Amino acid sequence: MARTDEAEWWFNAVYEAVQQIPHGKVTSYGHIARLLGCPQRPRQVGICLKHLPSSTEEFYNNDNVPWQRVINSKGMISHRGPGSAARQAAALELEGITVRSDAMNEFYIDMAQFGWFPDRLPNEENEEEGGPETPDVGDGDRDQG
DNA sequence: CATATGACGATGC
DNA sequence: CGCATCGCCATAT
Numbered sequence: 186m187a188r189t190d191e192a193e194w195w196f197n198a199v200y201e202a203v204q205q206i207p208h209g210k211v212t213s214y215g216h217i218a219r220l221l222g223c224p225q226r227p228r229q230v231g232i233c234l235k236h237l238p239s240s241t242e243e244f245y246n247n248d249n250v251p252w253q254r255v256i257n258s259k260g261m262i263s264h265r266g267p268g269s270a271a272r273q274a275a276a277l278e279l280e281g282i283t284v285r286s287d288a289m290n291e292f293y294i295d296m297a298q299f300g301w302f303p304d305r306l307p308n309e310e311n312e313e314e315g316g317p318e319t320p321d322v323g324d325g326d327r328d329q330g
Numbered sequence: 331c332a333t334a335t336g337a338c339g340a341t342g343c
Numbered sequence: 344c345g346c347a348t349c350g351c352c353a354t355a356t
Contacts, residue, residue, distance in 0.1 A: 192353075214338050224339085226351055231337035236353085255337080263337045273337090 195221070199233035200245035205303070206254040209281045211294055212301040213258040220303070230255070231263070253277055254301075262292040 198221045206212055215227035223229070234255060239247040253276040257263050262277075262284075264270035274284040274292040285293045 215340090218338085223351090227338040228336070228351060229338090229353075232353055233337095235337055252337080257338060258340095259338095265337060269337085 195223075195229060196233050196236075197245070199230050200237065200250050203234070203250050203252060203255055206251055206301050209299070210301040211254045211256055211277065211282060211296065211299045213296070214255060215258050216302065217255065227258075235265070254280075256294055256296075258296075260294050260296040262294070 199217060202217050202220055213227075214230040215224065217230045218224055218227045234250075234252040237245065237247055237250055237252055241248050253273045256273075262270045262273050264273070267290075270290070270292050274286070277284050277294065282294060282299050285295075287293065
């Protein structure tokens with residue numbers, strides 16, 4: 186309800202962006218939000234995925250939207266309940282993504298290796314934009330622990 | 331309508 | 344580097 190046009194655009198944009206994540210790759214909520222032009226709304230990205238319909242009748246659903254490829258910036262798999270994290274981790278392993286498990290039952294993913302950082306979405310290139318101001322991405326050392 | 335919460339992220343200390 | 348806090352806003356009660 187109350188899905189205003191703006192919210193509708195946001196939901197679709199998030200689902201659409203997530204679909205752009207290549208197989209065997211992952212990205213963060215914040216990055217999705219940033220790509221959509223709303224770097225201050227990483228939570229809304231999660232909200233969209235949280236409300237991602239499981240019904241294949243919907244255009245965007247749990248089956249065609251690789252929500253599992255979206256994790257937090259810390260490279261950890263967020264979970265809203267016990268077991269859900271394992272489900273996402275298992276789904277990622279099926280794509281060849283190495284998931285490390287911690288003694289705390291937390292799941293970590295090497296963002297430096299599987300991180301997906303495109304300058305922009307191929308769909309947004311005609312929506313708006315003037316020029317990417319983040320020329321330096323990846324390349325070289327990012328976080329050498 | 332108001333209050334509390336959350337699949338996050340950046341900042342301050 | 345870890346903890347606390349703010350920002351954001353859709354959902355739930």
